[in-house]
Amino acid sequence: MPPELDPLLFGEIDPPQRLLMGPGPINAHPRVLRAMSADLLGQFDPEMTGYMNQVMALYRPIFGTRNRWTMLVDGTARAGIEAALVSLVAPGDAVLVVNFGRFGLLLTEILQRIGAVIETVDAPWGEVVPMERIEAAIARVRPRLVATIHGDTSTTMAQPLDGLGALCRAAGALSYVDATATIGGMELAADRWGVDVVTGGLQKCLGGPSGSAPITVSDRAAEHIGQRRHVERGIRGEGAVDGQGPRISSNYFDLAMIMDYWSEKRLNHHTEATSMLYAARECARIALGEGLEARYARHAAAGRAMTAGLRAMGLTVFGDDRHRMTNVTGVHIPQGVDGEAVRGAMRELFEIEIGTAFGPLQGRIWRLGAMGYNAMKHKVLLTLAALEACLRMEGFALTLGQAVPAAIEAWEAKS
Numbered sequence: 001m002p003p004e005l006d007p008l009l010f011g012e013i014d015p016p017q018r019l020l021m022g023p024g025p026i027n028a029h030p031r032v033l034r035a036m037s038a039d040l041l042g043q044f045d046p047e048m049t050g051y052m053n054q055v056m057a058l059y060r061p062i063f064g065t066r067n068r069w070t071m072l073v074d075g076t077a078r079a080g081i082e083a084a085l086v087s088l089v090a091p092g093d094a095v096l097v098v099n100f101g102r103f104g105l106l107l108t109e110i111l112q113r114i115g116a117v118i119e120t121v122d123a124p125w126g127e128v129v130p131m132e133r134i135e136a137a138i139a140r141v142r143p144r145l146v147a148t149i150h151g152d153t154s155t156t157m158a159q160p161l162d163g164l165g166a167l168c169r170a171a172g173a174l175s176y177v178d179a180t181a182t183i184g185g186m187e188l189a190a191d192r193w194g195v196d197v198v199t200g201g202l203q204k205c206l207g208g209p210s211g212s213a214p215i216t217v218s219d220r221a222a223e224h225i226g227q228r229r230h231v232e233r234g235i236r237g238e239g240a241v242d243g244q245g246p247r248i249s250s251n252y253f254d255l256a257m258i259m260d261y262w263s264e265k266r267l268n269h270h271t272e273a274t275s276m277l278y279a280a281r282e283c284a285r286i287a288l289g290e291g292l293e294a295r296y297a298r299h300a301a302a303g304r305a306m307t308a309g310l311r312a313m314g315l316t317v318f319g320d321d322r323h324r325m326t327n328v329t330g331v332h333i334p335q336g337v338d339g340e341a342v343r344g345a346m347r348e349l350f351e352i353e354i355g356t357a358f359g360p361l362q363g364r365i366w367r368l369g370a371m372g373y374n375a376m377k378h379k380v381l382l383t384l385a386a387l388e389a390c391l392r393m394e395g396f397a398l399t400l401g402q403a404v405p406a407a408i409e410a411w412e413a414k415s
Contacts, residue, residue, distance in 0.1 A: 018347070021383045022355030022369050023153040023328045024181065025203035025210055028279075029373040032208045035282035036275045043272045051281060052262060052272070058284035059214050061292065063198055064189040069217035071262040072280055074273040077180040077201025079253065080213025082110055084176050084197045085147070086248050087225050087255035091115030093144040096137055096173075098129050102154030102358045103178065107147050114249070119143070125155045125360055126319035126330075131163050138171045145174045151182040153204075154358045156330040156367060157323050158186060165194020174221055180204065183214065184287050185299040185327045185371050196221035202276075205299065205327055206283040207372030212276040217255065229256045299326040301411045302370035302380055308410035309384035309403035310368070313391065318365045327371035330357070332364065334396050339363060342390045350386040377411050 020026045041048040052071075059070045073080045085107070089095055095116045097107050100123040111118050121137040123129045138146060146168050151158040161177065168175040175195040179188055185205025190198050196218040202208030217225070228248070248254050252270065261269040287295055303326035307317055310331045318330030333339040339356070343366070346352045355367035368387075370380050384403040391398060 016351060019350075019352045019374065019379060019382065020369075021374060021379065022353050023156075023204075023367045024369060024371070026207065026369060026372050026374045028209050029207040029283070029286055031286060032202075032279050032282045035278040036209075038275075038278055040274045043274075044266060048272070048274065049266065051277060055277060055281050055284070056262065058281060058288065059216065062184060062188065062284055062287060063200075063214070063216040064187065064193075065191045065198075065216050065218075067190065067216045067218055069215075069219075069222050069259055069262070071215060071258070072277060073199070073213040073215050073253070073258060074211075074270060074276065075213055076210045077178075077199065077203070077213050078106075080199030080201070080215050081107070081178055081180075082250070083213070083253040083255050083258065084199050084215065085110050085145075086114055086250050086253050087228075088145055088174055088176060088197065088221065089114050089116050090228065090248075092117060094119065094141055095145045095147060096121060096134075096141045096143040098134055098146065098148035098159060099123070100128050100155060100157055100159060101125055101149065101152035103149045103152045103180075105359075107149070107178070111147070116145075126157065128157050128159045128320070128323045131160065131167075134164065135167050138167055138173065142171065143173050145176060147176040148178070149181075150177050150179040150188070150198075151186060151325040151328070153181045153325070153328050153367065153369075154361070156319050156325050156328045158182065158325045160323070161189075161193045161195065163193075165196070168196075169194060169220075174224060181328065182325065184283070184295065185375070186325065187292070187296055190216055190218075202280055202283050204369075205371045205375075206287060207374075208279045208283040209276075212273065212280045214280060215255075217259070222259065225256050225259070296326075299371060299375050302375040302377075303327060303329060304413065305377065305380045305407040305411040306368055306370050306384070309380070309407035310387075312402040312406035313384075313388055313398050318361075327375065328367055328369045330361070330365045330367050333366060334391070337391065337394050337396050339366060342366075342387070342394055345390040345393060346386055349390070350382075352383055352386050354383070354387070377408070380411070381407055 099120045119141045177198045180201040183200030200214045203210040260267040316332040
């Protein structure tokens with residue numbers, strides 16, 4: 001073995017204990033980390049399949065649904081997004097994307113690879129798309145699918161979704177919502193909204209590691225996925241083994257096959273990521289144990305406190321206050337201040353990470369998160385105090401000690 005590859009030279013992993021107060025990922029809850037250290041099981045062990053059934057039950061209230069098909073896609077949140085889109089959309093299908101930030105553009109990119117015919121209804125970064133504009137676009141495009149983000153961390157905006165499902169159903173369209181950034185921190189109401197497929201991730205408000213994507217699929221969408229399976233098998237004239245056969249361009253992200261795996265049939269599709277299933281299960285147990293309403297109120301309090309503290313420093317908060325996500329706040333970098341130098345000082349002096357930005361906002365705003373295990377009063381206050389100090393070090397004129405009292409007052413105020 002070459003000496004530079006001697007494993008003893010690398011040492012045991014010992015990452016710094018940083019406080020992750022950016023747009024995600026965030027620090028995982030200790031209970032989740034402990035759950036991940038439990039012994040592995042075979043994927044068809046009755047104990048393991050019992051845990052799978054428990055996960056399905058635990059995530060239904062978190063998604064705000066009674067959907068039978070509520071489960072996990074193994075992979076990061078983007079795995080859930082791709083599984084939804086490749087399973088719902090065939091090449092040539094018309095798709096309407098509600099686009100108000102970087103992650104609306106991501107949906108467009110994935111759909112382009114599928115071969116969909118894409119139309120968008122757009123809002124400037126920092127705003128959301130009014131429902132009447134979505135309704136008009138649906139009437140114009142007559143899409144097979146309407147796809148949107150719930151909370152786009154690139155702009156810190158949350159798209160209102162009440163009424164979206166009814167508009168889609170009236171037009172004969174399916175609906176898809178990416179709730180990666182809001183699941184477990186802002187209300188999800190899949191059934192009340194009438195939306196067909198919603199996906200999420202663990203690494204933000206749920207307080208877990210990246211690597212598992214909760215998903216819920218309505219009966220209507222499941223029927224569409226099943227019909228597509230039979231139609232495509234017929235067109236290709238290909239046989240099936242144990243009820244399975246090629247159906248879409250992806251094997252791994254084929255929701256029809258994943259649903260077979262999570263059904264009572266337990267048809268083999270992949271080896272379940274056992275430790276990530278344990279993590280997802282514990283994330284849900286923690287959320288439901290706290291109580292969803294209490295959890296949403298805690299995230300709202302953290303967002304109010306962060307916003308109030310930033311404004312008390314004399315900074316300008318980015319975007320439309322009426323539609324701000326509770327768990328991520330954007331703030332303009334003051335003129336003449338080196339934004340990356342401030343982020344570096346936060347990390348090096350205080351072991352606190354805050355986020356930079358994408359696209360047209362790159363170099364213009366910071367994004368500060370307070371979600372999941374980090375949506376706590378003391379963590380918000382530590383972050384604000386550190387940012388005050390680092391701004392002062394960079395020559396920004398402000399009176400020290402203003403942010404923390406403003407944040408405490410905002411935390412304790414009623415929304």
